[in-house]
Amino acid sequence: MNKIWIILKREYRESVFKKSFIIITLLTPLIMIGLSVLPTLLMFLSSEKTERIDVIDQSHSVYNELTVNLKDTLKNKKPKFIFKQVFVGNKPFDRLLSQEQALIENEQIDGLLFIPSTVEDSGKVEYYSKNVADLSLNHELRNAIRKIVMNHRIVKSGLDPRMVQKLIRPVEMKTVKIVKGGRAEERGFIQEYFSTFIFVMILYFTLIMYGASIMRSVVQEKTSRVIEVLLSGSTPFQLMTGKIIGQGLVGFTQYLIWAVFGIGLILFGSSSLPGVSQYLNFSPMTFVYFVIFFILGYFLFSTLYAAVGAVSNNDQEAQQMSMPIILLLIVPIIFNGYIVKSPDSSLSVFLSIFPTFSPIIMFARINLSNPPIWQIVSSILLLVLTILFSIWIVARIYRVGILMYGKRPTLPEIMKWLKN
Amino acid sequence: MSILEIQNVSKSFGRFKAVDKVSFTVQAGQIHGLLGPNGAGKTTTIRMIMNIILPDEGHIRLFGQAMNEELKTKIGYLPEERGIYPKMRVRELLVFLGELHGISRSLARLKSQQWLQKLEIGHTENKKVEELSKGMQQKLQFIGTILHDPELLILDEPFSGLDPVNVNLLKDIMLDFKAQGKAIVFSTHMMDAAERLCDEIVMIDHGKKVLDGSLSAIKNQYGKDAIHIEYKGDGNYLKKADIIHKLDDYGNYAELELKEGVSLNAFFSDAIKHLEVIKIDTRKSSLNEIFISLAGEGEDHE
Numbered sequence: 120m121n122k123i124w125i126i127l128k129r130e131y132r133e134s135v136f137k138k139s140f141i142i143i144t145l146l147t148p149l150i151m152i153g154l155s156v157l158p159t160l161l162m163f164l165s166s167e168k169t170e171r172i173d174v175i176d177q178s179h180s181v182y183n184e185l186t187v188n189l190k191d192t193l194k195n196k197k198p199k200f201i202f203k204q205v206f207v208g209n210k211p212f213d214r215l216l217s218q219e220q221a222l223i224e225n226e227q228i229d230g231l232l233f234i235p236s237t238v239e240d241s242g243k244v245e246y247y248s249k250n251v252a253d254l255s256l257n258h259e260l261r262n263a264i265r266k267i268v269m270n271h272r273i274v275k276s277g278l279d280p281r282m283v284q285k286l287i288r289p290v291e292m293k294t295v296k297i298v299k300g301g302r303a304e305e306r307g308f309i310q311e312y313f314s315t316f317i318f319v320m321i322l323y324f325t326l327i328m329y330g331a332s333i334m335r336s337v338v339q340e341k342t343s344r345v346i347e348v349l350l351s352g353s354t355p356f357q358l359m360t361g362k363i364i365g366q367g368l369v370g371f372t373q374y375l376i377w378a379v380f381g382i383g384l385i386l387f388g389s390s391s392l393p394g395v396s397q398y399l400n401f402s403p404m405t406f407v408y409f410v411i412f413f414i415l416g417y418f419l420f421s422t423l424y425a426a427v428g429a430v431s432n433n434d435q436e437a438q439q440m441s442m443p444i445i446l447l448l449i450v451p452i453i454f455n456g457y458i459v460k461s462p463d464s465s466l467s468v469f470l471s472i473f474p475t476f477s478p479i480i481m482f483a484r485i486n487l488s489n490p491p492i493w494q495i496v497s498s499i500l501l502l503v504l505t506i507l508f509s510i511w512i513v514a515r516i517y518r519v520g521i522l523m524y525g526k527r528p529t530l531p532e533i534m535k536w537l538k539n
Numbered sequence: 540m541s542i543l544e545i546q547n548v549s550k551s552f553g554r555f556k557a558v559d560k561v562s563f564t565v566q567a568g569q570i571h572g573l574l575g576p577n578g579a580g581k582t583t584t585i586r587m588i589m590n591i592i593l594p595d596e597g598h599i600r601l602f603g604q605a606m607n608e609e610l611k612t613k614i615g616y617l618p619e620e621r622g623i624y625p626k627m628r629v630r631e632l633l634v635f636l637g638e639l640h641g642i643s644r645s646l647a648r649l650k651s652q653q654w655l656q657k658l659e660i661g662h663t664e665n666k667k668v669e670e671l672s673k674g675m676q677q678k679l680q681f682i683g684t685i686l687h688d689p690e691l692l693i694l695d696e697p698f699s700g701l702d703p704v705n706v707n708l709l710k711d712i713m714l715d716f717k718a719q720g721k722a723i724v725f726s727t728h729m730m731d732a733a734e735r736l737c738d739e740i741v742m743i744d745h746g747k748k749v750l751d752g753s754l755s756a757i758k759n760q761y762g763k764d765a766i767h768i769e770y771k772g773d774g775n776y777l778k779k780a781d782i783i784h785k786l787d788d789y790g791n792y793a794e795l796e797l798k799e800g801v802s803l804n805a806f807f808s809d810a811i812k813h814l815e816v817i818k819i820d821t822r823k824s825s826l827n828e829i830f831i832s833l834a835g836e837g838e839d840h841e
Contacts, residue, residue, distance in 0.1 A: 122608075125638045133627065344622025348683065350591050351616035352639035354608070522591065 122353045126361025127368070130336070134369040144373050148380035169197055170256065171228045173205045173219055177236040184267045189259070203228075223249060232260065239271055312459050315486045318409055319455055322479050323448055326416050329370045330424035331441065333362060337428030337521070338437050346521045355518040363421045370417065408485050415502045416478030419509060420444060426513040429520030430528055451479035462487040472498045474505035512537060542567050542691050542722040543588065548597030550583055557583040559746040560597070565691075565722050565739070570713065572737035572754075573726040574830065580746040581726045582619050585695055588724075589616055601691070612641030615689035619696050619726075621680055625669035629655070632668060633683055640687035647686060654682040658708060677701055681709060685716070692716055692723040698732060710736065730827040740826075744834045754826075761833070762823040766795050766803065768810070769818040776813035782806055787828075794828065 134140055176182040182204050191199040207215055219231045230248035238244060244264055251257070273280045340346045349358055423444050431437035451470070458467050462484045471481040472494060481498040484490050515537050520528070543565035550558045558580040565571045573581050586592045588599055590606040601610050623632060630651060637647025655661045658678045663671055671679065677700055685692065692713070698706045713723055713736065727733055733740065740757060742750035750757060769792050777786055777793055782805065785796040797806055803821060810816060824832075 122639065125635070129635050132631075133624075137626075340622075343625060344618070344620040345624055346622070347586075347591065347618035347620060348616070348622060348636065348680070349639070351589055351614065351618070352611055352636070352641075522586075 122357045123361040123364070126349075126353065126358060127365035130362050130365030131368050134332075134366065135372060140369070140373070144376050148377055148384075152380075152384060169193065169199060169201055170230065171201045171203070172230045172232055173203050173222070173228050174232045174234065175205050175207065175215070175219075176234045177207070178234050178238045179236075180271060181234050181238065181264060181267050185263060188263045188267065205231075220247065223247060234264070239268055239275070242268065312456075315459060315483050316455065318405070318486065319452065319479055319483055322409075322413060322416060322482065323452055325370060325374075325413070326420045326448060326478070327445060329366055329417060330420040330444065332369075333366050333421045334424040334428035334431075334437050334441060335434060336362060336366070337425055337517075338431055338434055341429070341431075341521055342433060350521075355521065356514050358521075359422075359425055359514060359517050363418065363425060366421065367414075367417055374413075405486055408482055411499070412478045412482040415499065415506065418506045419475070419478070419502065420448070422506070422509045422513045426516045426520070429513075429517040430523070430533065447475045448479070451476045451483075454480065455483060458483050459487060463490070468494060472501060474501050477502050541565060542602060543724065544598075544600040545584070545588070546598045546600075548584070548587060548594045548599060550580075550587060550592065550594050556746050558587070558594075558743075561741075561743060561746070561748045562597075563741045563748070563751055565724055567690075567722050568717060568720045569738040570717055570723045570725055570736050572733040572740040573724055573743070574728070574730060574733050574740060574826070575743040576728055576834070579728075579743045581728075581743065582695055583746075584743070585616075585693055585724070585726060588693065589614070612687060613690045615640075615684040615687065615692045617681060617684040617692075617694045617697055619699075621677060623668050623676060623680055623683070625667070627668055628664075629660075629666055629668060629671070629679060630664045632679070633686060636683040637686045640689075642687045650686050650688075651682065654686065658682060674701060674705060678705065678708075681712075685712070690721055692721065693726075694723065695726045696728070697725070698727070698729070706732075730825065730830060734826045742830055742833070744830075749833045750829070757829065758823055758826075761829045763796050764821050765824040765828060766797065766806070766819065766821050768793050768795070768814075768816060770810075770814040770816050772814040774814075776810070780809065782809065785832075787831075794824075796824075 174182050174185070182202070186202050189200045189202075193199055205215070205219065216231075216233075219228070222228045223231060226249075230246060233245040233247070235241065235243070235245075246257070246260065270280045273283050340349070346358075353361075424441060427440045427444065428437055431440055454467075454470060454476075458470070458480060461467060467480070467484060468490070470476045471484045471490065477498045481490070481495065485495065516533060520533075541564040545564070546562050547560050548558060548562070549556070549560055561580070561584060563571075573584065575581050583592070587594045588601070588606075599606065602613065604610060627635070630648070633651035633655075634644060634647045637650065638644060642650070652661070652664070655664060658681070660671075660675050660678055663675060663679075668676060668679065681697065684694070694713075697709055697713075701709065713725070716723060725733065725737060734754070737754055739753050740750065741748060750761075752760075771791060774788050774790060774793065777783060777788055777795065782798055782801045783795050784798045787794040797803070807816070807819065
């Protein structure tokens with residue numbers, strides 16, 4: 120035990136104080152925050168401009184109402200839209216159009232809105248501008264005009280616009296999730312998918328990341344030939360165990376730092392980012408299961424990665440040989456959408472109990488529905504048995520593999536190592 | 540009590556028999572040479588002693604016991620394949636290796652300082668291993684081997700890659716250890732180094748033990764009076780002369796043995812008729828010659 124502790128300590132210290140670890144640990148949350156704040160920030164920036172729009176209103180019925188309806192102001196209290204009505208008079212229409220176009224080109228105005236006299240029948244208006252990709256502006260203009268024109272039509276047909284509004288009000292459906300203890304929560308597909316997906320992706324990426332770092336570390340000890348020195352003071356099993364636990368603690372440290380960032384973001388950022396916090400609304404049980412399945416998944420995949428490291432001679436070889444492991448992790452990701460849709464189908468149940476998929480899929484199912492407790496227990500139990508079995512096998516592969524140089528062992532050779 | 544006892548140990552890799560029924564014992568206070576050419580099975584034997592690979596048959600006992608975790612703290616092992624963590628700082632690496640071999644953190648720190656000073660690399664303490672020269676790294680690894688003051692030192696080619704000054708430094712430490720009554724297994728293919736340092740010798744070739752015993756006894760038993768001759772002229776004479784039993788000719792220098800009953804005088808008077816003799820002397824044959832003769836005979840039998 121003492122030896123494992125010494126190896127673990129070295130492993131932890133060397134990784135946590137490495138520059139790359141510090142950079143990744145600090146940069147990741149900054150990028151996450153950046154990605155969630157940036158769109159809001161950009162939205163604020165884009166609206167900081169007054170739109171000067173000339174209007175040719177040949178129907179003579181829209182312009183006045185438009186100026187009344189679009190009276191939004193910017194943050195600096197200036198109006199968002201400044202409309203100016205332009206009359207055709209006795210000029211030819213084409214001349215007027217090219218004049219206005221010149222104005223737009225010289226940036227004296229931002230746009231020209233043309234409302235033909237037939238607008239109530241054809242339902243068509245035209246908008247000329249340098250930038251026609253400003254979706255929110257287009258949307259706002261179109262909605263305002265649409266409302267005005269619709270009202271005109273309704274009035275013309277002798278109905279009361281308010282009455283019509285009342286009649287065509289849409290119906291909205293609220294989805295409510297029943298969770299343990301008969302408690303009901305208001306949740307929808309987006310929330311379900313999003314929150315499950317976030318956790319599943321964190322599981323997936325960190326299992327691959329920490330597993331691969333164990334693999335690289337084993338390969339490095341092999342290529343730097345340090346392994347024999349280590350074996351003069353410890354057994355291969357102690358070496359492997361110390362490494363796996365040490366790297367696991369490194370991962371935990373990273374999680375802890377991220378969790379602090381995350382909680383801070385939710386606590387202090389939820390007022391400015393109301394959209395994000397509703398998706399990050401998890402029960403404590405979800406978190407407990409996340410920790411359980413992360414630890415179990417970590418032990419399973421890190422032993423597998425350690426085995427791959429032990430039988431490889433360099434990083435490239437290890438990279439290639441770790442493909443089957445990555446496949447085991449990708450399958451649950453592929454099935455994630457299916458699991459969200461039908462978390463209790465027999466295929467979902469099977470996948471959530473099958474040891475190599477269970478860390479991700481059982482966790483997803485727990486998050487989505489309430490699988491019976493026997494399924495959760497048997498999934499965890501099978502996983503633990505698989506971990507013990509793979510440690511037993513991998514320790515043998517490791518013992519022989521770490522001293523093999525030069526040629527990559529074939530599968531029959533590895534099978535032979537297992538026998539003796 | 541013998542420190543190390545190896546009995547009939549064999550190891551095969553596939554069909555290749557790396558070590559074939561090798562036995563020898565190592566006593567305290569002795570430097571025990573494990574000799575043989577490259578690929579003879581020295582490193583495999585040592586790895587079996589260290590329990591890194593398991594023998595197919597035979598027994599290995601250390602300090603009267605089978606190898607176990609406790610014993611590893613009494614052994615200092617310098618592998619042939621040198622390797623240390625390149626990214627670690629020198630002091631941290633040594634403290635780690637000390638702890639790994641069962642000494643406390645504080646003692647490891649103290650000892651590593653002392654040894655770094657003694658081996659004249661004290662200034663590297665806070666550097667990263669990868670910043671050191673190859674020779675310094677060699678010395679660093681040697682310190683890692685002896686830091687925990689082991690009772691048994693197993694050194695696999697300890698001098699390879701070192702300059703003569705550093706070879707002397709290491710040699711003195713080895714002799715110190717011997718004087719303290721510790722045992723040293725010294726594996727090398729350099730016979731002349733072994734000849735100067737070892738008390739006892741085991742020679743292996745193609746996995747088989749060919750020789751075993753004290754250096755002086757071996758030299759008495761197998762060593763013949765060899766004639767070393769420096770000459771100018773046509774060396775073909777030496778090849779043809781029928782009074783010569785064995786010849787190792789280098790062109791203008793040769794080592795040779797005479798047939799039984801032929802005196803040095805007789806050879807000399809014959810030789811000066813054909814060659815210009817620059818220098819001639821006789822001495823007991825070197826370990827190298829003994830090895831070549833024994834290994835050569837072994838091959839004749841097969």
